[in-house]
Amino acid sequence: MNPFEKLGLSPLAHQQLGKGQSLFHMGDPIARMYFIRQGRIRLVRHLEDGTPIPFHLAAANQMFAEASLFTDHYHCDAIAEEDCSLDVYSKPQLLAAFQGDPKAALSFMAHLAQQVQALRSQIELINIKSATQRVFTYIQGKVPPGDRELTLPQSWKSVAAEIGLTHEALYRALAELQKSKRIERKGRQVRLC
Amino acid sequence: MNPFEKLGLSPLAHQQLGKGQSLFHMGDPIARMYFIRQGRIRLVRHLEDGTPIPFHLAAANQMFAEASLFTDHYHCDAIAEEDCSLDVYSKPQLLAAFQGDPKAALSFMAHLAQQVQALRSQIELINIKSATQRVFTYIQGKVPPGDRELTLPQSWKSVAAEIGLTHEALYRALAELQKSKRIERKGRQVRLC
DNA sequence: CGTCCGCTTGACTCAGATCAAACTTGGTGG
C-alpha cells in the first residue's frame, strides 16, 4: 500500500525504466508524480561545467521529487540507478486529494519535514573538513540506531560523490579508519568498533 | 497578516529576544512554533568539535524551524542575530488547524517543499570546489531575478560560514571577482557585471 | 574470454586552511 493508494488514488500508468535511463531532466514540465515499486532512482544536479552532484537516492517503496508537487518545472535530473518499475500518478489529482483528506495532507507534510531534516544533516556532513572524519560521521549516520553494522545499498564511489569527496579520498579515508580500528569493512559491509 | 493568523489562530504570547540570546537548543522538547515579527534568527548546528554550522537565517515576517512541527525535539540551535520580536503559537493548535483547513495545509506543504529546494541548492553550492566560483554562484543565486544588485542582510563573515569557507578565503574570492570585473562591491552591496 | 567498472594505492600539486597582523567600523559609556 503506497501513500498514493492510501489517498484513494489509482495509478495512471506503470512505467519501466532500464538502468541508466533518465525519467526526467532539469527544466521538464511537471505533470506526474512517481512511486518506486522496484529499483532505485538517483536525483542529480549539474554544475555549469557539467560536474554531476547527486543529492538523493530514492529507493523502492518511496515516492520522490516531492518538492516538485508545487513547481512547474523540474530542477534536477532523475536517472535510474538500476532497472526500475514505477507507478505514475497525476499531479493535479494528488493535489485535489490532499484538499479532501487533511490526514493525508499532514502525513505528506511530515514526509517533507523529514526531508528537510535529512538535507540539513547532509549539509552538516559536507561541512566537515577532514575526509576521514566526514566518512566516519557518514557511516555513523547510516548505521541503524542500536545496531553497529551496515550494508551499503550503493557503491562507495557514489557515496564519495554524495558526500563531496573524490573516490580516491574516500578509499583513503576508509583505509585510515580501518587502520585506526574505528571501523571494520568487507566490501560494502561496515561495522563500527 | 502572518500564516498562523490566516488559520484563525491567535498567538499564545509574544516574546522578545536580545541579540545573541538563544531561543532553543538542540534536544529541547518542541511545544511551540514561532513567527518572527522583527529581527532575524539564525539556525545553527554544531559538529562534535564545536564548529558551528549555520544553515539558515530566518528573517522578519517568516516562520521558521518548520520541520520541527513533526518532531519532538529540536535538532539545531536558534540564536537571535539581532534583537527580535516573536509571536508564539501552540504546536498542537497549529496541527489541529491544518486538519480543518486543507488550503492552509497545502500552502504550508508548499512552503516546506520550497525549503527542500533551497536546501538542495545549498548542497549544490557547497559542492563547488573553487572558492571564487562558489562565491560567484552564491551571489548569482541571491540577486533578485531581473535585478543585478544586492545588499546582504548579514556580514560577509557569516556568509563564509554558510557556504563552507573561511572568511579569509571568502574575502580573497571577492577580491578576485572584483579584479576580474565579474562583480563590483562596496561593503555589503554587490553588483553583477 | 575479454571488456567494463568499481576498487585500491602511489606520487605530485595546489587551493584553501591556518596563523598572524593591521585597518575600519559601529556602538558604548564616560
Add this chain to the structure above:
DNA sequence: CCACCAAGTTTGATCTGAGTCAAGCGGACG
C-alpha cells in the same frame, strides 16, 4: 563628543590535506 572596545574586514606567509593523474587489481557480465 570623544576614547575605547568588539567585531568585521583585509592582506601576507606558510602549511597541509584533498584533488589530480597514473597505474594495477579483481569481479561481473555479455
